[in-house]
Amino acid sequence: MAKEVLNRWAAHSYCRTIAILLLFWRNILVVRPEDRLADDGVTSWKTPRDSYLRVAGDGEGSSFKVALFADLHFGEDAWTDWGPQQDLNSVNVMSTVLDAENPDFVVYLGDVITANNLPIHNASLYWDQAISPTRARNIPWASLFGNHDDMPFEWPIDWFSSSGIPQILCPSANSSGGDECSFKGTTRLELMRNEITHRPLSYTGFGPRDLWPSVSNYVLTLVSPNKDKKLPLMFMYFLDSGGGSYPEVISSVQSEWFRNKSQEVNPDSSVPEIVFWHIPSKAYKKVAKKVVGKQTRCVGSMFQEQVAAQEAEMGMMKRLRERPSVKAVFVGHNHGLDWCCPYEKMWLCYARHTGYGGYGNWDRGARILEISEEPFSLKSWIRMENGTLHSEVVLSM
Ligand SMILES: *[C@@H]1O[C@H](CO)[C@@H](O)[C@H](O)[C@H]1NC(C)=O
Ligand SMILES: *[C@@H]1O[C@H](CO)[C@@H](O)[C@H](O)[C@H]1NC(C)=O
Ligand SMILES: *[C@@H]1O[C@H](CO)[C@@H](O)[C@H](O)[C@H]1NC(C)=O
Ligand SMILES: *[C@@H]1O[C@H](CO)[C@@H](O)[C@H](O)[C@H]1NC(C)=O
Numbered sequence: 090m091a092k093e094v095l096n097r098w099a100a101h102s103y104c105r106t107i108a109i110l111l112l113f114w115r116n117i118l119v120v121r122p123e124d125r126l127a128d129d130g131v132t133s134w135k136t137p138r139d140s141y142l143r144v145a146g147d148g149e150g151s152s153f154k155v156a157l158f159a160d161l162h163f164g165e166d167a168w169t170d171w172g173p174q175q176d177l178n179s180v181n182v183m184s185t186v187l188d189a190e191n192p193d194f195v196v197y198l199g200d201v202i203t204a205n206n207l208p209i210h211n212a213s214l215y216w217d218q219a220i221s222p223t224r225a226r227n228i229p230w231a232s233l234f235g236n237h238d239d240m241p242f243e244w245p246i247d248w249f250s251s252s253g254i255p256q257i258l259c260p261s262a263n264s265s266g267g268d269e270c271s272f273k274g275t276t277r278l279e280l281m282r283n284e285i286t287h288r289p290l291s292y293t294g295f296g297p298r299d300l301w302p303s304v305s306n307y308v309l310t311l312v313s314p315n316k317d318k319k320l321p322l323m324f325m326y327f328l329d330s331g332g333g334s335y336p337e338v339i340s341s342v343q344s345e346w347f348r349n350k351s352q353e354v355n356p357d358s359s360v361p362e363i364v365f366w367h368i369p370s371k372a373y374k375k376v377a378k379k380v381v382g383k384q385t386r387c388v389g390s391m392f393q394e395q396v397a398a399q400e401a402e403m404g405m406m407k408r409l410r411e412r413p414s415v416k417a418v419f420v421g422h423n424h425g426l427d428w429c430c431p432y433e434k435m436w437l438c439y440a441r442h443t444g445y446g447g448y449g450n451w452d453r454g455a456r457i458l459e460i461s462e463e464p465f466s467l468k469s470w471i472r473m474e475n476g477t478l479h480s481e482v483v484l485s486m
Contacts, residue, residue, distance in 0.1 A: 140294065140307065142194060142229070144314045144322060144462065151314050152461040153322075156192040156472075157365075158183060158223075159421030159439075159456075162237065162446025164215030165203035175445035176218060179453075182443055182474045183222040186455045190472055194292075195223045196327075198421040198440050199235025199367030200447065204275040204333070206242060212275040213283040224290060231292040231325075232284065233305035235367035235422065236332020237447075239277045276334070277304040296329065300343055303329040308350055313462060321360045322462050324351070330368040330399060330420075337368050337399050344404040351412060358414040361465055361485065363458075369420045371398045372406050373437055376430045386431050388480040389439065389471070393425030393451060409435065416467055417484045419456065424449035427456070427471055429482050436484045441471045458484075 144153045161179050166172035187195075202215045216238075223230050281304055284291050296306030307327050313320040326347060331337045355362065374396040380387050409415045410433050417429070417436040424447055429438040441454040454473035460466070470481040 140292065140309045141319065142292065142309055142311050144311060144460075145193065152459055153194070153311060154190060154192040155194045155196055155458040155460070156186055156190055157196050157198050157419060157421075157440040157456040157458070158186075158219075158443045159198040160200040160235070160424055160442050160447050161197070161219045161444030162200055162203045163219040163444070164207055164211065165205075165446040167207070167211065167215070172446070176215070178445035179219070179443065180222055182445070182453045182455070185474055185476070186443075186457075186472050187222055187226055187228065189476060190455075190457055192228060192457065195228055195230040196365055196419075197230060197232035198365060198419065199233050199330075200237045200421060200444075201232060201235070203237045203446055204240040204280075205237070206240070207275060209275045209279045212238075212280060216280060216284065220284075220288070220291075224288070227290065229290045229292055231294075231307075231309060231327060233293075233327045233365060233367060234277055234280075234329050234333070236330075236337055238280060239275050239333040241334050277302070277329070281305065294327075296343075297346065300329075300340070300346055302335045303331060303340060303343055305329040306343060306346060308354060310354065311460065321355070322465070323460055323467075324355055324360060324362045324414075326351070326362065326364045328364065328366040328405075330366040330370075332368060336401075338401050339366065339370070339399065339403060339405040341403040344408045347405065348408050348411075351408075351414075355414060358412050360414060361416050361467065362412065362414045363416055363467070364409065364418045366418070366420055368399045368422045369396055369437075369439070370406055370418075371402045372432060373420070374398045376432050376437055377428075380430060387428055388482045389428035390426055390451075391428045391430075394423055394449075396426070397423055417469075419458075425451050427454075427480065429469065429480070429484065436482075438469065438484070441473075 144151050163176050201219045202212055204212045281293060281295060284293055292309055294307030296304055300306050305327055306329055309325045310321050311323040313322050328339055328343060330339050377391060377396050413434060415435050417438055419438050419440055421440045423439060424442040426439045427441040429436050440456040442451060443453055443455050452473055454471050456469060456471055459468045465485060467485040468483050470478050472478055
């Protein structure tokens, strides 16, 4: 009897020790500072790469060039003849821009795919296709999510017409909408896990877990070519502006994360910073309204369509305004707009619609950024598919 009690007590205490150890371990996972790590509740994974990008060259007159690819919408209507042709066209745009500009880095600015009703297997496949021109040229890149990259499943009305449900999505007429049918949509975590675990040239990072469902929140540091010092030249922040499976918004927790992170890496605001996300904030709408009929420093197309802003402003713009080091914000989402306008002490910019997928038939192109040091300067222009350049602007003033 006594032995049994003792055994039970031992077992109990053993379990408790394990539980405490697990808790402790979990806490270590949760408080770790590294943004590239994540724990999706099932597995955790790591990548050995750091978040530093180094400018090539010897310091004197060296520069770093970034191409922004926005709204590619790969995999859209993949079951029609139209979809795959658009993807080929988009590959051509990217290839043309990459060969003309020879950038050091590429930013995929969201809506990389149109994930509506794609099983995750296919979504990752299309995502990889969208990355392929960059990967083929050995250029590193980073990506963030737009509102079309992770979508809940929606029944398309034409699946109820005579052509019916595509066989590929539902192989068995007898299946009830479970796994066999893949009627699940995609998720940000699955997409990103695929990119991070399989693509060594990717600098994309998971945000800290407490920002979820918002995922692509991380910072990259551009360092000077001098190999002896890890001298930051510029910080690049990437944020997930939502949409798809959750509201189109940058949450107040995300803006708090930005405040914490920027204070940690750049406490005295002495190093220039730029910021990327997909859906314009409400400030873009205000800026566009103000310039109607006025002489301004704005460049680019401003009135092809209305600014489609986030649903709410939860403090992110205030955080940006507080930091004199923030030079510019870059968004996509509106396919017909490619302007840059001054706003307070920074610039608000659109990229240029790069993909043939998605709405609108405006000519395709890409925004290019050129960062130079000594003295620091940030210049930008748009490279069109047909090779022409326009809208050059200096954003570091
Ligand atoms: C999904 O991928 C499978 C296998 O690669 C392919 O046969 C199918 O056509 C794809 N479906 C869609 C909707 O792209
Ligand atoms: C549907 O599938 C279940 C289980 O897989 C099977 O028992 C049943 O006979 C099937 N019904 C039809 C109509 O094929
Ligand atoms: C920001 O920092 C404060 C103070 O250290 C901390 O309490 C808070 O949890 C942090 N928030 C985020 C989102 O990182
Ligand atoms: C290239 O495209 C631009 C704008 O998209 C257009 O204005 C220009 O005329 C085109 N140039 C050539 C040479 O086709």
